[in-house]
Amino acid sequence: MFQKYSPVTRADYQRWIPTQDAAIRRVQSDPRALRYHLMPRLGWLNDPNGLCQFHGIYHIYYQYDPFDVNGDLKLWAHLTTTDFIHYEEHEPFLFPDSALDAHGAYSGSAFVKDDQIHFFYTGNIKLFDRPDHDYIHSGRVANTIHLVSPDGFQFERKELVMGMEDYPEGFTQHIRDPKLIEEDGVTYMVQGTRDDDDHGALLLFSSDDLSHWQYRYALRTKEPLGYMWECPDLFVLDGQHLLITCPQGVPTQGADYANVHSCVWMQLSHTLADGLTVETVHQLDRGFDFYAPQSFADEQGRRILIGWMGIPDADYTNPTTDHGWQHALTIPRLLSWKDGMLHQQPLPELEGLRRESWQMDVEALNARGFDEECYELELQLDGCKQLTLSLSEEIRLTYQDQLFTLDITACGCGRTTRSVHLAQLHDLHLFSDTSSLEVFLNEGSEVFTTRIYPTRPRCVKLKTEGQPAILRLHALSAHQ
Ligand code: FRU
Structure with a gap:
């Protein structure tokens, strides 16, 4: 089916990493290496994934390509901390090692339920044999994959819960980045998408058992906002439904939307069951390098957000690539809802x-x-x-x-x-x-x-x- 099918397994990585000591030393010798931010040991980093706290331990995973400083095949790197000062780095958690995700274990999230961590992510498959190589309409497969883990380290199998035939009509093959939320006893999943009219939107699904998912509806802004929405994060803060997502291609308006790829928060009304609607849209960050943030509620009920301190398709060459690494995560931030605005503040830790x-x-x-x-x-x-x-x-x-x-x-x-x-x-x-x-x-x-x-x-x-x-x-x- 694929002209190129090159999964990377844990065993491949375990054979390769001991040969990389000199490359890792080159990263460490970069004067630009960050001191208190999380950065890749080697190669490329993008979105934070699977953020959660489980039995007191915070798990931070991220999109990682140790093999290519410009990022191609994505693994999930894995770190843990209990205080956001001391971190332990572990072997990558997820490898693109199956027919479901051979061209990238793309972004996803964690959902803690019944003393287990459920991970959902996008298994990316590119159909290299398509003559037109159109990765929007025909040349890719986005598999929604479920993993159950007792501890954030182990899992037994990759379960395919949705494939292309399970997604609704009217949308392109860009469907990805599942994030879960529970409301009134129902579990919902949101995914980012690009519709057939080239407008960004959010797809909402629900499930009774985390394995079988039904499409419910699409959420959009009144006026189109960009051609694609990535990394949706839907949550309730102080009784307010909020959505953070990353619209691509929103035209610059004065000082607003100065980057091609933006990150916004939206204030929503109604409930998930009734059908959410978007009331207001604000930029979450105004800098040059912020994208694909993810938030989670920790065991104290605090909503913590970490973002990718980078941006897709940046129009400059990051000088750190000379030292064999690129990009980092932001500091962890505490979210709060005050006076009708979402606030981000450095985590007190x-x-x-x-x-x-x-x-x-x-x-x-x-x-x-x-x-x-x-x-x-x-x-x-x-x-x-x-x-x-x-x-x-x-x-x-x-x-x-x-x-x-x-x-x-x-x-x-x-x-x-x-x-x-x-x-x-x-x-x-x-x-x-x-x-x-x-x-x-x-x-x-x-x-x-x-x-x-x-x-x-x-x-x-x-x-x-x-x-x-x-x-x-x-x-x-x-x-x-
Ligand atoms: C956002 C993103 C996600 C995708 C991942 C792949 O930066 O494009 O939509 O799942 O990165 O690394």
């Missing part, structure tokens, strides 16, 4: 990374020449009308005429600025690592996530109209 902390005024900061690469900066800025925050000669954040702008022109490998209109700027919380920045504004109701490739030393300088109420700095250590 990250305070455990703080090595040394200072509180100072603007004069003291500017006189000091703060030159750490890995740090956190907190500003409380009530009533601020104008601000210029330079992190080095190459990185500048400004707020002026109600426009907040991140400018990385001098160290962005061709990328320049990203902005958001803000009537008020109350606070700013920034996380800097060797080659990344995450900036949370107004308690995280707007966020900018981006990779940076500085060549000049860091030196934080601040100019504001009036004194900030609080200015704190924390030097951060590496995660363990």
